Amino acid sequence: MSTIGIIANPASGKDIRRLVTHASVFDNLEKSHILRRVFLAIDALGVPQVLYMPDYDGLVEKALKGLKLSLKADQLHMDMWADERDTTEAARQFCEMDVGCIITLGGDGTNRAVAKACSEIPIVAISTGTNNVFPSMIEGTVAGMAAGMAAREMVDVDRFTYVAKRLEVYVDDQMAEIALIDVVVCTELFVGSRALWDPHRIREIVLARAEPDCIGMSCIGGLLHPLGPRDPQGMYVRLGGGNTTVLAPVGPGLISKVDTREYRLLSLGEEVVLEPAACTIAVDGERQLEVFAHQKIRVRLTNRGPRVVDVRRYLYEASRRGVLRTVVK
Amino acid sequence: MSLTKEKMLEAYATMKKIRLFEEKVAGLFAEGKLPGFVHLYAGEEAIATGVCAHLSERDYITSTHRGHGHCIAKGVDINSMMAEVYGKATGACKGKGGSMHIADVDKGMLGANGIVGAGGPLACGSGLMAKTLGTDQVTVCFFGDGAAEQGTMHEAMNLACCWILPVVFVCENNGYAESTPWGYHCAAKNIADRGVAYDMPGVTVDGTDFFAIYETAEEAIGRARRGEGPSLIECRGFRYYGHFEGDAMLYVTEEEKKRNRARDPIENFKKRATERGLLSEEQIAELDSKVAAIIEEAFKFAEKSAWPENKEVLTDVYVNYP
Numbered sequence: 001m002s003t004i005g006i007i008a009n010p011a012s013g014k015d016i017r018r019l020v021t022h023a024s025v026f027d028n029l030e031k032s033h034i035l036r037r038v039f040l041a042i043d044a045l046g047v048p049q050v051l052y053m054p055d056y057d058g059l060v061e062k063a064l065k066g067l068k069l070s071l072k073a074d075q076l077h078m079d080m081w082a083d084e085r086d087t088t089e090a091a092r093q094f095c096e097m098d099v100g101c102i103i104t105l106g107g108d109g110t111n112r113a114v115a116k117a118c119s120e121i122p123i124v125a126i127s128t129g130t131n132n133v134f135p136s137m138i139e140g141t142v143a144g145m146a147a148g149m150a151a152r153e154m155v156d157v158d159r160f161t162y163v164a165k166r167l168e169v170y171v172d173d174q175m176a177e178i179a180l181i182d183v184v185v186c187t188e189l190f191v192g193s194r195a196l197w198d199p200h201r202i203r204e205i206v207l208a209r210a211e212p213d214c215i216g217m218s219c220i221g222g223l224l225h226p227l228g229p230r231d232p233q234g235m236y237v238r239l240g241g242g243n244t245t246v247l248a249p250v251g252p253g254l255i256s257k258v259d260t261r262e263y264r265l266l267s268l269g270e271e272v273v274l275e276p277a278a279c280t281i282a283v284d285g286e287r288q289l290e291v292f293a294h295q296k297i298r299v300r301l302t303n304r305g306p307r308v309v310d311v312r313r314y315l316y317e318a319s320r321r322g323v324l325r326t327v328v329k
Numbered sequence: 330m331s332l333t334k335e336k337m338l339e340a341y342a343t344m345k346k347i348r349l350f351e352e353k354v355a356g357l358f359a360e361g362k363l364p365g366f367v368h369l370y371a372g373e374e375a376i377a378t379g380v381c382a383h384l385s386e387r388d389y390i391t392s393t394h395r396g397h398g399h400c401i402a403k404g405v406d407i408n409s410m411m412a413e414v415y416g417k418a419t420g421a422c423k424g425k426g427g428s429m430h431i432a433d434v435d436k437g438m439l440g441a442n443g444i445v446g447a448g449g450p451l452a453c454g455s456g457l458m459a460k461t462l463g464t465d466q467v468t469v470c471f472f473g474d475g476a477a478e479q480g481t482m483h484e485a486m487n488l489a490c491c492w493i494l495p496v497v498f499v500c501e502n503n504g505y506a507e508s509t510p511w512g513y514h515c516a517a518k519n520i521a522d523r524g525v526a527y528d529m530p531g532v533t534v535d536g537t538d539f540f541a542i543y544e545t546a547e548e549a550i551g552r553a554r555r556g557e558g559p560s561l562i563e564c565r566g567f568r569y570y571g572h573f574e575g576d577a578m579l580y581v582t583e584e585e586k587k588r589n590r591a592r593d594p595i596e597n598f599k600k601r602a603t604e605r606g607l608l609s610e611e612q613i614a615e616l617d618s619k620v621a622a623i624i625e626e627a628f629k630f631a632e633k634s635a636w637p638e639n640k641e642v643l644t645d646v647y648v649n650y651p
Contacts, residue, residue, distance in 0.1 A: 011533060014521050018530035019548040019560060025531045027522035057518040081588075082565070189605055192330055192544040193534065278605070290601065 003049045004042055004151045005094035005121070007087055007114060008035055009106030010057035012129040015286075016193035022253030023130045028057050031105055031128050034140035035063035038103060038126075041144025043069045047151050050074070051099065053090035056082050059105075087113035095121055100151030101309070103143060108134045108181050108284035115166065115180055115306045122150055122161050122307045130195075131216030131251065131285050133181045133209055134164070138311055145324075146311045154323050160314035162230055164305030165208035165268075169281060170298040171291060179283035180306075182207050182217040183299050186280045186287055194286040197251045199258045203279070205237040206272050206299045215249040216285055223248055224263045229308070234266040234301035271300045330544045334607050340382055340539060341608065342616050344374040344595045346407065347398045349624040351570070354397070354414060354428075357628070358574045364416050365427045369570040370398030372537075375594035376501050376564045377402035379542030380469055383550045389437045389455040389468040391448030393501075394429045395568070396441025399471055405433045411627035417634035424637045425645065439468075445506075446476035449485025449498070456494030456559075467553045469497045475506025477520045486561065490527040495553040497546070500563045501536065507572045508580040521563035529559045536566025537594040540601070566594075 013026025042050060050073045052060045064073055078089050087110055094102050095118035102121050104110055107129015114123065124147045125135035150157035169177040177183075184196060185204040196202060196217065209229055210221030221227070221235045223246040242261030250256050266272065274281075274297040281289040281297065291297060318324065351371040358367050370377070373395075381390065381402035392399040400410055405421060413420030414428045421431050432440035439455060442448050452470035459466040476482055477500055489496045500520045504511050512518060524531025530552075534545045542564060549560035567589040571578045578586075602608040 010519070014519070014531065014533040016532055016534075016545050016548060018524070018532050019545065019552060025522055025525045027517070027525050028519040029517055029522065032518075056512065058512055059518070062518060188330055189607075190330065190332075190540040190601065192538075192540040194541070290605070292605075 002047055002151050003051060003097065003099045004047055004147050005090070005099040005102045006035070006038070006050060006052040006060065007090050007102060007104050007106070007110065008053070008055065008059045009087060009110040009128070010055045010059055012106040012110055015130065015195045017130050017195050017197060017251055020195070020197045021251030023251065026128050028059060032059050032062040034105060034126060034128070035060055036067065037140035038144035038147070039063060039067060039069060039071070039073070041141045042148045043071045045145060045148025045152060047071055047148050051076055051094065051097070053086060054078065054080060055086065056080065084109065084113040088117045092117035094118060100153070101147045101157070103147050104135065106135065107132045109286050111135060111306070112178060112180050112284045115164070116178055119304060119306045122157050122309045124150070124309045124311060131214070133211055133214045133216065133218045134284070136311065142315070143311060146309060146314050149318055149323060150309060150314070155314065155318045155321060157309060157314065160310050160317060161307040162310060163303055164229060164308050165234060166302045166305035167206055167208050167234070168300045168302060169283065169289070170300070171289065171295050173296070177281070177283050177288055179208065181209050181284050184217050184282040185274055186282050188280050188287065189278060189290065191280055191287040191290055196282050196285060196287065197254060199239060199250055199256050202239055204274055205239065206266070206301070207235040207237070208301060210235050215252060217250070220246060220248045220250070220258050220260070221263065224260065225265065232268050232303070235263055236266055236272045237263040266301045268301055268303050271298050273298050330540070331547065332540070332543060336382060337602055337607055338612065338616065340378050340543070341598060341602070341613065342620055343378045343402055344539070344598065345617060345620045346623060347371070347374045347377065347401050348595060349620055350397055350401060350407065350410070350627070353624050353628055355570060355574060363414055363428070365429070366573045367414065367428045368395040368573050369568070370395050372567050372569040372589065372594070373501055373503060374398060375539040375542055375598065376499065376536050376566065377471070379539050380499055380546040382543055383547050384437065384467065384469065386435070386437050387466050389439050389452070389466065391439045391452045391468065391470045392441040393448060393471055393473055393476065394441065394443050394445065395473070396429070396431055400431050400433070400438055400441065403438045404436045405431065405438050407623055407627045408630040409433070411631040412634045415631040415634070416636070417631055418637040418641070419630070419634040423641060423645065425641070446472065446479030446481040448472055448476070449482045452496045453485050453488050453494055456489060456496040457492065459495050460492065465554050467495045467497065467550050469499055469550070471499050471501060473506065474500065474502040474504070474511045474515065474520065475509070478506070478514050486523070486527045486529070486559070489559040490529050493556070493558040495556065496559045497549045497553050498559060498561045500561065502563055502565045503536070503568045505572065505580065508576070510580070519563070521561055524561040529561055531561045531563070533563045533565060536564030537592045537597060539594060539598045
């Protein structure tokens with residue numbers, strides 16, 4: 001239990017949205033620097049071991065270079081594909097090992113790939129992607145402190161986690177994908193560069209979270225009816241040809257007028273059958289599935305997502321309990 | 330993505346031409362028919378094809394020592410290419426350049442280049458020309474992961490961004506600079522990240538996925554054409570052959586080779602295009618035959634072409650030879 005698992009996605013923050021919006025490159029050196037601060041905090045908390053996902057860019061190795069730590073950092077033994085399968089496999093191993101906590105560095109897609117294999121272990125999600133709703137912009141040191149306390153059970157983390165909602169995508173009655181934030185029907189036929197930025201190419205959106213203070217598809221719903229991570233509802237939005245327009249930040253610095261035909265709230269367990277057409281289905285902001293007109297696509301809103309640590313509330317509670325306080329007599 | 334059926338057919342034919350050209354050259358080199366070195370592009374076809382699909386003859390590219398794919402994608406005549414590789418008088422450069430120096434300025438192909446990293450400054454030159462004359466011509470600079478570490482490329486990217494030149498830098502990261510793994514020689518561990526240093530967008534894309542490259546290049550080239558400045562695209566992929574023909578590739582494990590073969594860019598394209606019903610098996614088969622005939626014709630053309638005459642040694646060396 002006192003082990004921490006780390007999954008850092010080297011690919012996040014580098015897709016086509018650098019070209020079509022005003023998104024920044026999230027460079028991998030900065031990810032390594034964040035990891036370095038995470039490691040130092042975890043070490044200070046006395047966590048004996050950290051396991052981490054290997055990656056071709058060597059983010060963790062770079063972070064550990066020159067650090068003198070008491071903890072043991074070990075790379076998982078696994079095949080690497082240099083795509084999201086690596087993240088899912090690492091999460092599967094962490095779940096099997098029952099680590100105390102998983103720290104992720106990435107975007108919504110990274111956390112979705114974790115959730116595909118593991119929903120039991122609490123996640124501390126640090127944002128290093130582009131349009132992020134799921135992970136938070138947390139300082140690495142703070143995230144490491146929270147993860148260290150959780151792993152060492154210095155404060156019971158269960159009271160400060162919430163269970164994320166999960167959208168399940170069924171293609172011809174087989175579950176093909178999951179999403180933590182949004183499922184989007186895109187009129188493009190190919191996955192291509194994956195990202196979404198043009199509302200004219202989007203037909204339907206199913207949301208687990210509709211947040212007006214975010215960018216991306218979640219915000220479109222958020223401007224119609226806000227829904228947070230703990231609200232037991234989701235939303236279906238049909239775009240195009242309606243009489244309601246929202247002015248939505250669909251990407252960093254990219255604000256578009258989005259025509260919506262209708263929207264309705266969804267209850268947990270409720271399903272939406274998407275309109276049949278040859279299209280791509282995007283999950284959490286990335287085109288992922290190329291589907292055919294004859295295929296039946298259903299999306300179900302559930303509460304089977306991963307457990308997420310509310311770092312702010314958790315650290316406030318730790319303070320109240322004086323967990324890191326020492327009185328010198 | 331502005332991808333029509335016609336463009337898809339064209340893209341498939343281009344990728345297939347590159348693959349069959351390289352396979353033919355590999356065989357000819359093994360038979361001892363070709364002088365000098367050859368560096369083959371097989372496995373990277375989706376990059377040159379996906380990028381050059383957005384360029385016209387008026388646009389320019391600069392290339393590398395592994396330049397056959399760029400030449401074909403930019404529309405250089407295949408007969409003249411094969412003859413050039415042979416060193417024959419009918420070659421694109423009268424047989425004086427060989428594999429590493431194929432150029433065809435009329436087609437906007439400013440030359441394959443034996444010097445690693447030499448294409449960047451050349452791309453800035455044609456970019457500056459377009460900007461000065463106020464044309465909408467774009468230059469694409471192809472370079473490898475090895476070239477990414479050369480000072481010339483850093484200078485070129487800096488200059489292009491200072492002057493907001495219509496240049497797109499396309500890094501073909503095939504994993505190995507000759508035999509040195511990319512992770513060993515790249516301190517930052519990511520080439521696209523360097524866009525930050527020069528204030529241009531940096532994007533990483535799967536170098537085996539034609540559709541991803543096509544869509545990304547469309548945006549980067551459009552951006553350059555509109556005068557919005559340079560971009561950096563890092564395409565991550567692999568090469569099927571060694572650094573040069575004769576390289577036993579002992580630095581690549583069998584497992585890695587097997588995995589790469591499973592991600593073949595042409596097979597991937599074919600599968601997805603036919604599943605979508607955009608291309609039929611019959612169309613693919615017809616193109617396969619046509620392309621095979623084109624390559625065979627190029628081989629015959631090169632074989633029967635004459636060698637350059639001795640006096641040619643002194644021509645085309647300087648503008649005015651004394």
